[in-house]
Amino acid sequence: MSENDMLKKFMKDAFEKGLIEAVMAPAATKDSYTYALITKKEDVDKLTPIAPVMQWNGADMLRRITRLKKSERKLLAILRPCESRTYKELVKFNQINPENIIVLSYDCPGTIHARTFKYEPTTAEELLGEIKKGGKSNKIREACKVCEYPTPIPNVGDIGLGLVNTDEPVFFALSEKGRKFLADMGIQEGTRDADAWVEEHRKRREEWYEKERIRGGRKGLEDFLSSCLNCHNCKNMCPICFCKECFFEDRTVFDYESSKFFNWADDKDGIRLPTDKALFHIGRLIHMGTSCIGCGLCQQACPMDIPLYRLFGIVGNELQKVFNYKPGVNDDIPPVMDFREDELHEFEGLFGGEE
Amino acid sequence: MSEKKFEPVIVGFFCNWCTSAAADLAGTSRLHYPPNIRPIRVMCSSTVDPVYMIRALQEGADATILGGCHPGDCHYITGNYKARRRIAIVKTVLRSLGFDEDRVLLEWISGSEGPKFARVMNEYTEYIRNKGPSDFKYLDSLGGEEIE
Structure with a gap:
């Protein structure tokens, strides 16, 4: 089962158990991926939770949803690590009300430049294949290649999904809210070793600072x-x-x-x-x-x-x-x-x- | 080009409650400070968005000064601490892009420090006069000397 199918099953189970009432995640369009908000279990299949393109920042979409009032329904948001850090930052700036929102983040394979994707489409599975082996696709954006935090971090978001160096994706809790959510879902928390992978990114970033600074x-x-x-x-x-x-x-x-x-x-x-x-x-x-x-x-x-x-x-x-x-x-x-x-x-x- | 001695233009944003009062005191005490300073009175040093200082540099000023109350003495309790953070931000941005960060100055001058006001303005004007014209104003223009 692919990672995307697994996440969709996770959403459906959560809908069935009544743990969530809505999901915000990417969905495919003709040439790209957009964010989509769904409120019914049947609509889950329209989503692609892990997309190869990030056309908008998901935290910005959450800001739009909660700009006037807190989220009315229990919302599960699938965000990349950079988006979940944005989410955290916007919560600090009082731009997002985190109440009723559960954020699930995952080891990010990076995304392809939206314009490149339009003309040379690829799939998330291709990008994910690389990171399962502990590598990185070279098609991804510059910002993704030198990403400082490509994995979910504790207390940023609620649930993490480990994909690096593992054949079987593992869920782990990032916050108390997430721990309770996983327990209610009946999911065992797991671990995976991503330290070397993250370290590689940071090394690239240090070199990048030196090389590309204006x-x-x-x-x-x-x-x-x-x-x-x-x-x-x-x-x-x-x-x-x-x-x-x-x-x-x-x-x-x-x-x-x-x-x-x-x-x-x-x-x-x-x-x-x-x-x-x-x-x-x-x-x-x-x-x-x-x-x-x-x-x-x-x-x-x-x-x-x-x-x-x-x-x-x-x-x-x-x-x-x-x-x-x-x-x-x-x-x-x-x-x-x-x-x-x-x-x-x-x-x-x-x-x-x-x- | 250098027939006439270079006279810098320095824009000063001075807090109403301290540095502006110090400027008045320097004036009434008959202390001399250079005419290169163009003072703008603001209600607090923290009301000055650093973009306005950058804009002054862009529009032709050779340097800018932000004058506020000494730490702890702010009329609005904490304004000058916020101003200090903003100056730290603007100076860091200028430095990391390779501009001269010394063209932005933050000084604490209280209302009773007329002599300090005159001294700082004299020293800073002299300092900028020695440095020469700012090259920041030529950003996005066709003029200025090619450097490096």
Whole structure:
């Protein structure tokens, strides 16, 4: 039985036992996979719980469901590890109400770029075949290749499904809620050894930081963003950019009188239009960088194929190091919501915290 | 190009309750501080989204200062701690992209520290004058010197 069939059986059993009343999981469309919400046991067969494509971040969908009120029904959400970390992060930002939601996460084989998938489709089984042997497909997205947490982590989500280095998938609990759920389902918890597999990802990530970081100040950033269309797609797809009204969409801030344009062109020996392109990316880094989960959807969303995850992932990592913060993996408060009285003195004053 | 001595433009965001008062005190005490500083009075250092500081740099400022109350003295109890986190974020972003992080300055200057205000402004202006024009303003423009 394939992993997907097994998960579907798991859902049907849970429906029958009355443990859940709805499921949110991916479902196939003609060219891609979308998230789907079902409320009937018969509809389970329409789902593909482990999809080879991540077109949206599932946590963002949960945010839409619980934006006004907590989930009305007992909802089982199938999320990748990056999505469940996003879920955790959005719960901290009060964007998701976790009540009545059970999150099941699994050892992630990675996903294929949605556009690549459209023209060269593949199956989740093909990707899963690689990780069962402890490997990784080389078709997957850059962000997936250098993923820092490709497995479910304790206390992030409720139920984990182990697939690495094992022929028989194993369930394990990530939280008390999950432990109770598995017990009610009559499922024995199991273990699998994924440490070496995770370690490989992290090694790749360290090398990636060194190799791909954007250097060279103005020239480096300008060249990196040179084909940017200023479409703001990266922002729209970013699950952390949840503000109702974005600063960068504010016409009162970014509409200027013509004299301003001419003055800039005078001062700067010619300006590129539209203006504020680099400012948008730097500004977004300042606003969400400390909580960048690393789903890489900014990069997938870019119509010009700018490897944006190198910008947000790498600078985001630097930011997170400053605050010793790992978004979505534990209960620490996000840096932008918190402060200490005695900290960060190296950023005060001109030469770092004298006087 | 260097016939005229370079005079930096420095945008200062000063807290209404302390640094702005210190600027007034420096003025009434007849302490000299350079005309390169363009003060903007804000109600609290934490009201300044660092994007505005970046924007000032982009629009032609050579440096920006955020002036707030000393830790523990915030009129709104905790505003300056939040401002410090934001400055840490903006400085880290600038540094990791390879820009000059020293063009963003955070200083604690209380309402009674007129002499400190004048000294900091003099020192910082001199420091930026020695550094030369900011290259950040040429981001997304056709001008500026090619570096490296």
